[in-house]
Amino acid sequence: xxGVTQTPRYLIKTRGQQxxxxxxxxxxxxxxxxxxxxxGQGLQFLFEYFSETQRNKGNFPGRFSGRQFSNSRSxxxxxxLELGDSALYLCASSRAGTRDEQYFGPGTRLTVx
Amino acid sequence: xxxxxxxxQFLSIQEGENLTVYCNxxxxxxxxxxxxxxxxxxxxxxxxxxTGGEVKKLKRLTFQFGDARKDSSLHIxxxxxxxxxxxxxxxxxxxxxxxxxxxxxxxxxA
Numbered sequence: 001x002x003g004v005t006q007t008p009r010y011l012i013k014t015r016g017q018q019x020x021x022x023x024x025x026x027x028x029x030x031x032x033x034x035x036x037x038x039x040g041q042g043l044q045f046l047f048e049y050f051s052e053t054q055r056n057k058g059n060f061p062g063r064f065s066g067r068q069f070s071n072s073r074s075x076x077x078x079x080x081l082e083l084g085d086s087a088l089y090l091c092a093s094s095r096a097g098t099r100d101e102q103y104f105g106p107g108t109r110l111t112v113x
Numbered sequence: 114x115x116x117x118x119x120x121x122q123f124l125s126i127q128e129g130e131n132l133t134v135y136c137n138x139x140x141x142x143x144x145x146x147x148x149x150x151x152x153x154x155x156x157x158x159x160x161x162x163x164t165g166g167e168v169k170k171l172k173r174l175t176f177q178f179g180d181a182r183k184d185s186s187l188h189i190x191x192x193x194x195x196x197x198x199x200x201x202x203x204x205x206x207x208x209x210x211x212x213x214x215x216x217x218x219x220x221x222x223a
Contacts, residue, residue, distance in 0.1 A: 104155030
């Protein structure tokens, strides 16, 4: 069965712009989590969605937001981009989220100039 | 705040050597996971350990969960170039999220 897909794979934006990233989970998975990965901070949790509801949120500013659609696909949005937002953004899907195994997508590499 | 510290941070070894990577915390975890991430890809789950003292084997990889469930180790026997990558441990934090370790970057030279 198809894995987690993320689009786009690479993105270059300018400071102040906004960006939307997309994640399609594995068929049948209802939970989608988003993570930011940087060389300095490692892999950090952004938020998790289940059945179109945000269930948990990491310690990121309000410029980072997300949503989930009825087909479990998820998007995350970053507004007013800063240079420090340059990172690999990963999404992971699981059946129901609670202690289930997570399967990661290949990520979206965002570069802010 | 729960933290997962991994050591060593970097490791470069010759093919055929053995190595051990450590994942330590001052907090108790109900389970710990190990992932391997290759450049340009997302992490791939290798194993989940859930019982204190548990040992799991995956071919040449041996994973152990500490008795007190505060630490875990990954031992690779006879490392191969295909083992090269970033190794991450992760544990559940709260109900719906995971925290990840600082990572160990392994390079196996042919």
